[in-house]
Amino acid sequence: VKQDNYYKDAILSYPVYLGSDLWNVTGSFLQPFILQGNAFLLADTNTQEFCLPLLKKNIPGFENIPAFILPAGEGSKDLAQFGKILKWLMVSGASRNSLLINLGGGVVTDIGGFAAAAFNRGMKYINLPTTLMGQVDAAIGGKTGINVGGVKNQAGLFYDPLAVFILPEFLETLPEEQTRSGFAEIVKCAALAGKGAWEIVKNSSFTDKQALFNLTGETVKFKCKVVAEDPFDLSSRKMLNFGHTAGHGLESFHISLGRKDYLHGDAVAAGMICESWISHETAGLPGNELEEITELIISAFHPDPIEKKHYSRISSFMDYDKKKTVAGIGYSLLEKLGKPVLGRTVDRDILYGSFDYYNNVITK
Ligand code: GLY
Numbered sequence: 001v002k003q004d005n006y007y008k009d010a011i012l013s014y015p016v017y018l019g020s021d022l023w024n025v026t027g028s029f030l031q032p033f034i035l036q037g038n039a040f041l042l043a044d045t046n047t048q049e050f051c052l053p054l055l056k057k058n059i060p061g062f063e064n065i066p067a068f069i070l071p072a073g074e075g076s077k078d079l080a081q082f083g084k085i086l087k088w089l090m091v092s093g094a095s096r097n098s099l100l101i102n103l104g105g106g107v108v109t110d111i112g113g114f115a116a117a118a119f120n121r122g123m124k125y126i127n128l129p130t131t132l133m134g135q136v137d138a139a140i141g142g143k144t145g146i147n148v149g150g151v152k153n154q155a156g157l158f159y160d161p162l163a164v165f166i167l168p169e170f171l172e173t174l175p176e177e178q179t180r181s182g183f184a185e186i187v188k189c190a191a192l193a194g195k196g197a198w199e200i201v202k203n204s205s206f207t208d209k210q211a212l213f214n215l216t217g218e219t220v221k222f223k224c225k226v227v228a229e230d231p232f233d234l235s236s237r238k239m240l241n242f243g244h245t246a247g248h249g250l251e252s253f254h255i256s257l258g259r260k261d262y263l264h265g266d267a268v269a270a271g272m273i274c275e276s277w278i279s280h281e282t283a284g285l286p287g288n289e290l291e292e293i294t295e296l297i298i299s300a301f302h303p304d305p306i307e308k309k310h311y312s313r314i315s316s317f318m319d320y321d322k323k324k325t326v327a328g329i330g331y332s333l334l335e336k337l338g339k340p341v342l343g344r345t346v347d348r349d350i351l352y353g354s355f356d357y358y359n360n361v362i363t364k
Contacts, residue, residue, distance in 0.1 A: 007217060011228045016140055018166040018220055020213075023058035026128070026165045033099040034061040040094050041067040042085065042112040043103040044076065050173035051103055051130045065101070066092050070108065073260055077107045077146050079155075085115040089123070096120040099162070105131035105178075106138030106264065110156070113144030117159035126163050130170040132182025132212070133265060136189070136219040139164050141227040141237075150255050151320045152248045158232055166220065168213050179206055181265025183300060184243070188272060189219045191293060192239050194338025197222070202296055239340035241332040246354065247271025249318035253310065256317075262304075269301040273361065274354035279333040281350060283341050289334075294361050303362045306355045315351060 009016040017025055033039035043052060048069050056063045068088045070076040089100070100123060102112035109127045116125035129139035145156020171179065183206040190201040197218065204211040223240070230237035251267035276293045279285035297303070306314065321329045330343035 009221060009224045011224050012140075012160075012231075014160055014163050016164045016166065016220060016224055018168075018217055020168050022165055022167050026167070027059040029126070029163060029165075030059060030062070030099075030101070034059075034065065037064075038095075038098045039065045039101060040089060040092060040098055041065045041101045041103060042070070042108055042115070043067055044070040044072040044105075044108055046072040047104045047108065047130050051128075051170050054169060055103070055128075070104075070111070072107075074107055074147070074255060074264075075260075077111050079146060079148065082111055082115060082118075082146050085111065086119055089115065089119050094119065094123060096123050098123050100125040101128060102126065102139075102161075103128045103130060105129065105134040109134055109139045110143070110145050110153070113142070113159055113161065114146055114156050117144055117157045122159070125161050126165065127161050128165050128167065128170075131174060132171060132179050132206075132216065133185060133263075134182075135166045135168075135171070136182055136216055137185040137223060137240075139166070140220065140223050142231065143233075147255075151252050151317065152255075154320065166216070168216065171212070176207070177261075177263065179212070180301060181263035182206075184265035184268040184272070184297075186215050186219045187293075187296060187300070188240070188243055188268065189222045191272070191334060191337055192226075192242060192340055193222050198292075198337050202292070206300070235342070238330070238332050238342045242334065242340060243268045243272035243275050245271065245318065245321060245329055245331045246274040246314075246351065248321060249314040250306070252317035252320075253314045266301060266303070269297045270303050270306075270358060273297055273303070273358045274351075275331060275333060277354045277357040278331065278346055278350055279335070279341075281353070282346065283333040283344060284335045285333070286336060289337050292337075298362060303358070305359050305362065308355075311352050311355055314355075315348060318351075 007018045100116045102109045116123050127139035129135045142158045142160040144159050145153045148154035190197040206212050247267040254262035273294050276290050280290040328345035331346050333341050333344050335341050
């Protein structure tokens with residue numbers, strides 16, 4: 001639904017608002033919770049510094065909301081912090097009818113959603129995603145969770161927020177590498193949506209504010225549509241895993257090395273190059289489309305080589321993938337731009353071949 005100055009996607013069971021100057025809409029939604037002292041804020045050290053002041057300035061009463069602040073970064077998405085959030089909610093007097101406000105990127109919205117699902121067997125929550133990655137992907141779709149033993153998203157639930165408010169003003173507080181990271185999900189959705197969306201992304205720059213706003217809107221609409229068709233990820237939603245099978249292996253591997261500068265989008269971008277090659281080898285993706293995807297990713301990202309001696313370690317992290325069944329991991333691949341194929345198993349040799357392809361193209 002297009003409103004005067006914002007877009008409200010009502011295809012899901014909860015509204016997803018997107019637009020500049022959404023402060024009034026967000027404020028009106030929050031007022032009853034704020035007035036009853038029934039709102040609680042989860043933020044991280046970055047959003048506390050850069051985003052919280054904007055909320056305090058623009059939403060009456062926001063400054064009185066009790067807050068729990070996580071250390072910024074993927075390392076916080078773990079059991080220890082999960083336990084601390086639950087304990088804080090308890091001692092702060094939260095109840096089932098309270099509202100948890102998740103202010104942050106994917107780490108905050110994932111762990112906050114999971115804590116909301118678990119606290120008193122389910123309290124209310126909303127997401128205010130502050131990173132591009134959060135705005136176009138993590139905050140929408142009700143997937144919540146934490147990493148376990150360094151493996152991505154091993155524990156979690158589907159648990160929907162009451163609403164998602166996407167305020168582009170927050171993106172202005174981000175360093176460029178964070179914007180780049182979110183751009184990986186925009187590229188992914190365009191590859192899944194088809195030629196039209198692909199051409200638009202190919203010809204836009206994520207450093208242009210207006211272009212980024214438009215791309216965010218298109219990606220949010222696409223994500224909402226995919227989630228609405230398969231909210232519990234049983235079939236067609238799995239297309240969103242394109243790039244994420246190899247990507248999660250690479251991400252878990254880099255987390256294990258303690259690399260804090262390696263972002264989710266870097267892993268997904270590298271994963272999409274690998275999985276496009278696998279798609280070309282095993283699912284019919286035409287050579288020219290493989291080249292287009294590879295070129296676009298290389299031009300926007302600065303992919304790191306994958307050392308041969310690490311291939312097996314990366315692949316062993318992938319063995320913990322949630323997409324695994326007795327038959328193996330089900331990859332989401334592309335038959336062509338706009339035509340995903342789901343549940344494909346891939347031999348280890350082909351996976352290693354994709355790492356070789358990746359290493360070749362990024363050093364060309
Ligand atoms: N991030 C993938 C999904 O929401 O299904």
